[in-house]
Amino acid sequence: MRALKEREKMLAHILAKGGCQEHKTVPVQFMSLERAVWLLQVSERARQGRLRAHFMKTIRQEEQRRLQGNSSMQDPNQAATCIQKVWRGYRDRRRVNKECLEEMIFLGMIPAQQMTPSPAQLHAQQVESRRHCVQEEHEAEYQKALVNIKESVRSVDGPDIKESLQEQIRQWFLECRDATGKFPDFPSPEDGGSASIFAQKTPEQVAAEFAAKEEEREKKKKSKGEKDKKGNDRKEKKKEKKGKMKGKKGKGDTEEEEKGWKMTPSNFLPTVVEGAKLYKEVWHNRDEKQNFLQHFDAQLVREEKRLEVEEELRVQVDELMRQELKNLKLVVDRDKGKKKKKVKKSSKKKKKKGRKTGKKKKKKEKDLTADRTIESLYEELVMEGFIIRPKNIKLTDYIGEYSYLGTTLRQADIEPMPSLSDVRQLIALYGVLPLGSQCVHERGPLIRALLLTGPAGVGKKMLVHALCTETGANLFDLSPATLAGKYPGKSGLQYLLHMVFKVARQLQPSVIWIGDAEKTFYKKVPKLEKEMEPKRLKKSLPKVLKSIKPEDRVLVVGTTRRPFDADIKPFCKVYKKIILIPRPDYASRFTLWKELLQAGGAQLGPKLDLSSLAKVTDGYTQGHILQAIQTVLNSHRLNQQTKRPLTAVEFIPPLARQDPVYKEEEEAFKAWYSRTPLGKKRARAAKASEEEEDHKKGKTKGGKSQKKEKKGKTKKRKKKK
Numbered sequence: 218m219r220a221l222k223e224r225e226k227m228l229a230h231i232l233a234k235g236g237c238q239e240h241k242t243v244p245v246q247f248m249s250l251e252r253a254v255w256l257l258q259v260s261e262r263a264r265q266g267r268l269r270a271h272f273m274k275t276i277r278q279e280e281q282r283r284l285q286g287n288s289s290m291q292d293p294n295q296a297a298t299c300i301q302k303v304w305r306g307y308r309d310r311r312r313v314n315k316e317c318l319e320e321m322i323f324l325g326m327i328p329a330q331q332m333t334p335s336p337a338q339l340h341a342q343q344v345e346s347r348r349h350c351v352q353e354e355h356e357a358e359y360q361k362a363l364v365n366i367k368e369s370v371r372s373v374d375g376p377d378i379k380e381s382l383q384e385q386i387r388q389w390f391l392e393c394r395d396a397t398g399k400f401p402d403f404p405s406p407e408d409g410g411s412a413s414i415f416a417q418k419t420p421e422q423v424a425a426e427f428a429a430k431e432e433e434r435e436k437k438k439k440s441k442g443e444k445d446k447k448g449n450d451r452k453e454k455k456k457e458k459k460g461k462m463k464g465k466k467g468k469g470d471t472e473e474e475e476k477g478w479k480m481t482p483s484n485f486l487p488t489v490v491e492g493a494k495l496y497k498e499v500w501h502n503r504d505e506k507q508n509f510l511q512h513f514d515a516q517l518v519r520e521e522k523r524l525e526v527e528e529e530l531r532v533q534v535d536e537l538m539r540q541e542l543k544n545l546k547l548v549v550d551r552d553k554g555k556k557k558k559k560v561k562k563s564s565k566k567k568k569k570k571g572r573k574t575g576k577k578k579k580k581k582e583k584d585l586t587a588d589r590t591i592e593s594l595y596e597e598l599v600m601e602g603f604i605i606r607p608k609n610i611k612l613t614d615y616i617g618e619y620s621y622l623g624t625t626l627r628q629a630d631i632e633p634m635p636s637l638s639d640v641r642q643l644i645a646l647y648g649v650l651p652l653g654s655q656c657v658h659e660r661g662p663l664i665r666a667l668l669l670t671g672p673a674g675v676g677k678k679m680l681v682h683a684l685c686t687e688t689g690a691n692l693f694d695l696s697p698a699t700l701a702g703k704y705p706g707k708s709g710l711q712y713l714l715h716m717v718f719k720v721a722r723q724l725q726p727s728v729i730w731i732g733d734a735e736k737t738f739y740k741k742v743p744k745l746e747k748e749m750e751p752k753r754l755k756k757s758l759p760k761v762l763k764s765i766k767p768e769d770r771v772l773v774v775g776t777t778r779r780p781f782d783a784d785i786k787p788f789c790k791v792y793k794k795i796i797l798i799p800r801p802d803y804a805s806r807f808t809l810w811k812e813l814l815q816a817g818g819a820q821l822g823p824k825l826d827l828s829s830l831a832k833v834t835d836g837y838t839q840g841h842i843l844q845a846i847q848t849v850l851n852s853h854r855l856n857q858q859t860k861r862p863l864t865a866v867e868f869i870p871p872l873a874r875q876d877p878v879y880k881e882e883e884e885a886f887k888a889w890y891s892r893t894p895l896g897k898k899r900a901r902a903a904k905a906s907e908e909e910e911d912h913k914k915g916k917t918k919g920g921k922s923q924k925k926e927k928k929g930k931t932k933k934r935k936k937k938k
Contacts (some may be wrong), residue, residue: 224691224724227592228606231599243543268778318823320527327823330517351510359513361761366515367522372638382411389414390542400546403539410535412528415682465598484660585715591723594716602699602715607685607692614650615641615676615683615813618804618837632903633798643796644680652770653728659767666762666773667793668734669781671798671886672878674840677776680798684774688726693717696732697751710753715762718771726770734792735773735783759791789893797890798876807831809842814863819851832863836877 230869321327331345334342380402393401497515508514513782586594598604626633645666651658669677685692693718704713721727731737736751737758765771775792777783789795801809810827823829834842850865890896 224689227595228599228604231596240254250268281541321823327821328703335863346815355510355512362513362515362518363522366518370519370522370527372521373528375530378523379530379534382527383538384530384651386414386534386538386810387541390545397589400542400549403535403542406532406535408772411531426746439731468763496592502910509831515557535858551824564898584719585712586719591720595724598693598716598720601703603693603695604720605692605694607690608682610683610686612641612645612680612687613685614734615644615679615806616809617641618808620802621804622802634802635797636799637801637805640680640796640798640862644684647794647796648684648728648772648774649687652684652772655768655770658770662795663765664772665765666775666793668775668777668780668792668795669798670777670795672800672838672882673778674838675840676800677778677798678732681728681774681776688728690726690728690770691724693721693727693729695729695734695754697736697746697753698732699748700753701749708758714757718761718764721771722769727772729773729774731775732909733777735777735779735781735788738783738788738791739781740784746916755787759787762791785889785892793894795890795893795895797886798881799886800836803831803835806834806837806842809836809839813846814850817846818855819850819863820858824864832871833865833869837872837875838878841872841875841877844875 288703318327341628390400393399404410505511595604615637617640619634619638620633623633623636646663651661651664669680681692684690704710717729721729731754733751736746737754739752742751743876762773773791780788807827810830811821814821814827819825845868849867891900
């Protein structure tokens with residue numbers, strides 16, 4: 218958290234220093250002179266008409282008052298009955314409306330309008346805040362105790378630990394000499410030092426392990442010369458095996474079909490098993506009844522810190538005992554020791570030569586910015602507009618519901634489109650988890666690039682900003698519009714990409730966003746965009762993506778609303794993971810209207826039919842709905858809600874001015890996705906499942922027909938008799 222806050226401060230400081238503070242751009246609509254004059258005339262005539270109507274209304278009211286003043290007084294009984302009638306009607310109507318509203322709220326058809334939180338909610342909030350305070354106090358106490366307990370263990374138990382380690386190592390020296398006739402070689406720091414000696418092994422086992430390692434090294438040297446001979450023999454054996462396997466292919470295929478798909482072993486299983494084992498050993502049988510406030514256990518901390526101190530002291534003891542062993546060898550085997558040293562030196566030289574000839578070192582990439590600091594590179598990228606500040610949007614702000622009709626559509630042989638809830642879940646799996654956790658990124662499947670595609674207004678950019686907010690990632694912008702006119706030439710582009718990916722790795726996690734990703738892989742560049750050179754990244758982007766390793770928490774995210782304009786083969790080679798974002802279904806539209814209206818300050822009353830709005834807006838995206846709400850809910854309309862509640866009809870005119878997502882556009886997205894590798898894989902899986910179902914149905918029909926044939930034969934025999 219500290220690193221993220223410091224990074225935000227640095228970005229804000231650079232933006233303020235360069236005068237690049239972000240301002241909200243208000244769109245300006247241009248108007249002709251004739252239309253402006255016409256608008257002024259209309260507004261002025263309307264104002265005069267309102268004044269004239271108000272003047273006539275006051276005259277009419279004065280005449281009515283004059284007539285009422287001359288009329289005779291009414292009977293008091295008639296006046297009382299009139300007042301009673303009006304009051305009782307009003308009272309009963311209010312009671313009926315209240316009962317109807319309570320019934321609708323009880324059935325869940327109208328949301329309960331609870332302006333102030335209940336006492337139970339207030340109490341829960343107080344308990345939660347108190348719990349957070351207690352957790353912070355306990356955490357501070359625990360961190361302080363870690364340092365104090367470690368220092369006490371080092372000062373009190375340190376000398377005893379050091380002496381016991383030295384005695385154990387000396388005892389091992391003597392036991393190895395008695396068993397093998399010579400002093401052993403002390404393990405190197407790479408092999409674990411003296412820790413490998415005390416891994417519950419006898420001196421004979423330890424000596425045998427060292428001897429086996431030396432034999433393996435010698436075998437590797439000898440095997441290098443024999444590889445060519447063995448390679449030829451293997452090729453001949455493979456040819457013989459292929460001939461034998463041709464006849465067995467039929468059986469093999471049936472066996473594979475019977476076995477079916479098998480899940481690959483999980484990389485996270487060992488850690489889960491280790492955690493379960495630790496729980497059983499430490500926490501399963503531990504009695505925590507007396508520890509109601511959940512303070513730390515000092516004994517457990519002492520055991521952990523003792524191991525840490527032991528490891529720290531072991532390094533010091535290893536150096537001392539390594540020198541002591543060297544002196545012992547010189548004293549006992551002085552003459553042999555000199556010969557062995559010469560042999561070792563010659564063998565080391567041979568090893569070095571073998572390494573030079575056998576292994577080819579990989580070429581290291583040239584650091585084009587070796588003389589510059591990360592801060593200066595970061596500042597340059599910010600000033601050039603390649604690093605932007607992500608908006609504070611959470612993933613939960615992307616509103617969407619589950620596809621409740623998915624199973625029903627599949628039963629009718631209709632493949633349903635993914636819901637917005639599925640999209641949100643995929644963003645969490647492909648983006649938030651790998652970028653947010655180093656462990657998940659290293660052990661999970663490596664995802665270098667992700668493509669978000671769909672019609673305009675479905676929330677592609679919003680998901681990119683939500684991904685950065687949830688993971689605290691830097692947001693780099695490599696869109697064709699941002700690249701236009703900057704760092705010209707091949708060398709300039711290479712320098713820019715080197716700078717971007719260097720900063721992204723150093724300040725990870727990082728998200729590299731490429732807006733209008735289809736422009737990088739255009740089939741044919743339009744004439745108006747030739748000056749922008751949108752295809753600059755086409756050749757260099759795949760090469761740079763290959764350099765992203767499992768330890769680099771860097772993700773390239775592309776967004777496009779016209780993927781069918783790109784050449785599909787290179788496009789899908791870069792973006793192997795594709796998320797097709799559809800237009801919202803009925804459930805998502807209903808929740809969208811409800812959440813966005815409440816966020817805009819609207820009061821949801823019985824006159825505002827959200828279900829009708831959700832049905833009417835079929836085909837419209839989230840952006841269209843948001844724009845319609847912002848148009849209607851201005852400050853003047855919000856102030857009038859108490860007198861004139863909102864109705865669904867008010868949102869129809871702003872929606873009618875916008876173009877929805879037509880069926881042809883949706884079919885174009887589906888057709889494009891079916892031609893991608895992911896779409897083809899999905900189609901193959903669906904086809905295989907259909908064939909399996911048909912095969913099962915065929916078996917059942919065959920069994921029924923055989924039974925019918927048998928019944929027919931028995932009937933014929935009876936007739937003959």
